[in-house]
Amino acid sequence: MAVTEFEAYPPIEAYGVVGNLETCGLVAPNGSVDWFPFPHLEFPSIFAAILDNERGGRFRIGPPDPFETDRRYVGDTNVLETTFDTPNGTATVTDFLPPAGRVDHPKKVLYRKVTCTGGTVGLEVELDPRFDYGHAETTIEPVEKGILAEGTDERTLLESPIDLEIEDGRITGELSLEAGETEWFLLRCTGAEDANTDPDAALEETIEYWTDWAHSCDPDDDCAFEGPWHDLVVRSELVLKLLTHAESGAIAAAPTTSLPETVGGVRNWDYRFNWLRDAGFTVQALMNLGTADEANDYFDWFMDLCQADGPASIQPLYSLHGESDLAERELDHFEGYRGSRPVRIGNEAAQQRQLDIYGELLLAVDEMYRHGRELNDEEWDRIRDIVEYVREVWDEPDAGIWEVRGGNEHFVYSNVMCWVALDRAIAIAAGGDYDAPLETWRETRETIRTDVLENGYDEDVGAFVQSYGTDALDATGLLLPIVGFLPFDDERIQGTIDAIEAELVEDVFVQRYNGDDGIPGDEGAFVLCSCWLVNALALSGRVEEAQSRFESLLEYLNPLGLIAEEIDPENGAHLGNYPQAFSHIGIINSALYLGYVRGREASGPAPMGIRLGDPVVPPEA
Template sequence: MHNRPPDYSPIEEYGIVGNLETCALVAPNGSVDWFPFPHLESPSIFASILDTDLGGRFRIGPENSFETDRQYIDETNVLETTFHTTDGTATVTDFMPPAGQVSHPKKVLYRKVECTAGAVELGVELDPQFDYGRAKTRIESLEEGVLVDGNEERTLLESPIPLAIEDGRITGELSLESGDTEWFLLRCTGAEHASTDPDAALDKTIEYWSDWAHNCHPANGCVFAGPWHDQVVRSQLVLKLLTHAETGAIAAAPTTSLPEEIGGVRNWDYRFNWLRDAGFTVQALMNLGTADEANAYFDWFMDLCRADEPAAIQPLYGLHGEANLEERELDHFEGYRGSHPVRIGNGAAEQRQHDIYGELLLAVDEIRQHGRDLTDTEWTRIRGIVDYVREIWDQPDAGIWEVRGEDQHFVYSKVLCWVALDRGIAIATDGDHDAPIEAWQEVHKRIKDDVLENGFDDDIGAFVQAYGTDALDATGLLLPIVGFLPFDDERIQGTITAVQNRLAEDEVFVQRYDGEDGLPGDEGAFVLCSCWLVDALALSGRVAAARSRFEALLEYLNPLGLVAEEIDTETGAHLGNFPQAFSHIGIVNSALYLGYVLGHKTPGPVPMGIRLGEPVESDTTNQQS
């Protein structure tokens, strides 16, 4: 039905649905352009987001001119795409039943098509390209639709209309009048002939998400009360979509190789879990009231720490705990808008990143603050980590940003080693756990003295990215939040000012750093770092400035409330993998800190940055939402 493949949709125009095992990205023209199966880190069935010609897609939408409205059904991950044509209006509703939660097959992508006004003509195109377009496919017409076999995986499109097969593409035309409804069911391996009632599946899926989502009334003292409350709920729903139902691991993003610079080489596979996300993730989940998810995630990463040698702990793992994440390139794909290479796997799994130990201890401390007692086995593993940090803290590493140049003495890595000892000492003391407290305290002091001597530049008046450089890094904004120095320390305030002067743009955005990282090209502003500046300002007593930046940042989220890793500061276009878990975690935690300083108390313990960072008191008169 297409003479040529369509152009690439902007990253920020996509919506996402999923079943807690995998996700699909849906473009505003009704095309499913990304769908790995059976799991998020599996090879794709559709990947036209990475190659419009070779990647494959499943589109239901008008062939002629149209306008599109998109929304999620309230507090769910059920996506509605409404097409307005000159002759009528139709809505495509996309969803997948969540694994283990709904008694309908989870391996089915449901697409409901309903004409709500006039009459509409919609085209249907199915082009499965299994294994990132590398598998040979066999197509067979069946009475109920079309079966496509791609060696290890297969799909059966259950269709209400006849489908034609031509040049490996499956097409059809759907005519609807007002009141007409039809269903297309893409049944994937294991669910080709499973019994299901699509209307009941939709009702149950809506019910599950509505019951699960954070559903307080903002006027009743919710810490997230404010104009951002609905966005916080959407961020929570995104984080749940990226959580694997079986293991509790949370993916950094559902996509691979969406570029940080259009046409550039900064294209990475983010369908894995980074342990560095642990502390801030647990804080977000706990304060959202999703303790089950926080505990499942905690159990998952604690299980990964059971190695006798903490040096074996990797910066990232597969969502089933896979350690081998060999990085490879898909040379046959052109990449999103020509951004090559397209990568699967991630070589950062083999790096040395010393910050991960402090982030793990922050997560342990956070979940402990929420009332969870540590088992003897868990403490043994935690003690092993802290002891290991005593040995390696003074060695260089690749840092939190996983630079691909030489290892350096990154300030943030040193500070997080200090955090590992700091939280280890506190946990051992409070819980009366066996530990070499005096030895830990001695190294704890040595690290702090070392960072203050070598990591702070008197001429700049700020903490720098690494020893011996004058580059700045947005991670300097986190030093008071993790308790290294109080917010009113002049060195912290100097760092905040320096970040604003050198890394911030347009009173909204913040770059990660301004130093070299061993890679060519540029990147956009980091959404997470922009949130960190909001946090630092709010907890420094500058609440009005923090709120202004936060509200301005939220304007750049797409109409569905989704955001990528980065934003182009000139165009507002989203860059990098999408949607990005850490960006949404940053939004949740910024709303948490703003809510707290505006007087909305949490139902649980005081948030990390308040508890550890000794924030500056501020007059929040007239700041209430």
């Protein structure tokens, strides 16, 4: 427990997250909801104090004076409890939204339960709605059920057990509770003003939904995720579900925008969208956790996207509703988290050419197919079109997986993933007797492999490099054996692992690359890349070293089990958008690999890269 006062900008890792499978809110340790886009993640915010303390808006319930705070989720749920320990007593604020379509209570209500568990506690209430990222004019007036705030298109009704005052566009109040007393505050958002609610029943059913959904196993089960990290894997699974859109099945990279990769820097991006590059490893994580429905929904969603206008039109990322126009713009009126500007909404990387996405899509298709998902004729036609397109464009430059803004290059990983697209499609076609020009595909696959080996491996460096003609290293080199491009015992793979350890690793953290990307400033170490190193070491037979690294990395998760996109190696602070889906996917898959190499059984076919010394796809394919 830490002594906490009001902080304009708490550390990123201090936040908890709640949501309803359509949007999420970030709750600070002082009881302030500092981020809440509505009605969906990629929509404008009602509260954005995390991006501008003065102009962003918040909804706070907390003590007026310094206090000690403790945070926890109620069991394996996304119901958050923040407990305040003051000199005179203790109180807990319980925050949640009912999951959309899963609980028989309105999803557009943020429930805040306040309970005094000892002594007497005084609390302040502050509601400061700032619709449309603070752009909209807001009117506030008392109504029969509470206080109504309206913007241009949105409105909120705060249903309160206490009298509230309106002053300078803010709604404030005070309450005092004694041991055993409970009060409810309901923030009813557009469409839920008149909905019938039973707060206690809503809480009970929300807890029941998450508890029933989360991965569980008996002590006698041979769980692939068994180990000291099992509970953190479950929390990572709950984060992924929280970021999954109930209508489409798409999974957001993060619920936030513009949390900086360096405090005060310009590397601030909007991550409230779905990146297709996440597909393969996401499906692997979901299927091995036993969440087949979510994996199938996600699979169906991106297969529909592939149907739209042909392979050439497939974007690296889409909105959670499948929209392609993600025009990037800056919110000049926001100062940014701790002065980190610009604050961006939208993401122009959607318009980049990233050839790696085709291989990542085929990884996901192959993963589903190996788990028993049959492909219908229409789906196979789309896959075949993708492979034929890859045959045409694999040797053209692109922006790469890291979305560089310094010009297109021949990235090694992009070419390897084009190889993967052909490789997995060949395996599926041969195994399922699907119509395909297998000899032509095999010829192209071998052509790509030869090209990468000749131009992507640097003898002087002793490693695969980031792009043709450079000596820069890239953490994606750790994935080459996992996707089956070369076996783990190949000296070029082991040399790449050693070179990355020497050049990109600091303590347990791995940088993405050491080349120029056309963007000024520095960044933290990528959590996902640190997981890739764990996987590469484990599958190379260096299991004890891998486990030690993994356990050290897990120490940087916050007490709630959440982690951001990056970590500052110097002080352990979280950086970038938060919580980050790919970071949590990395944790799940690293636990899976460590479990598997120690003799645990996966719930289906062996994970990618698990056959030591052999390609993933059988030679006969």
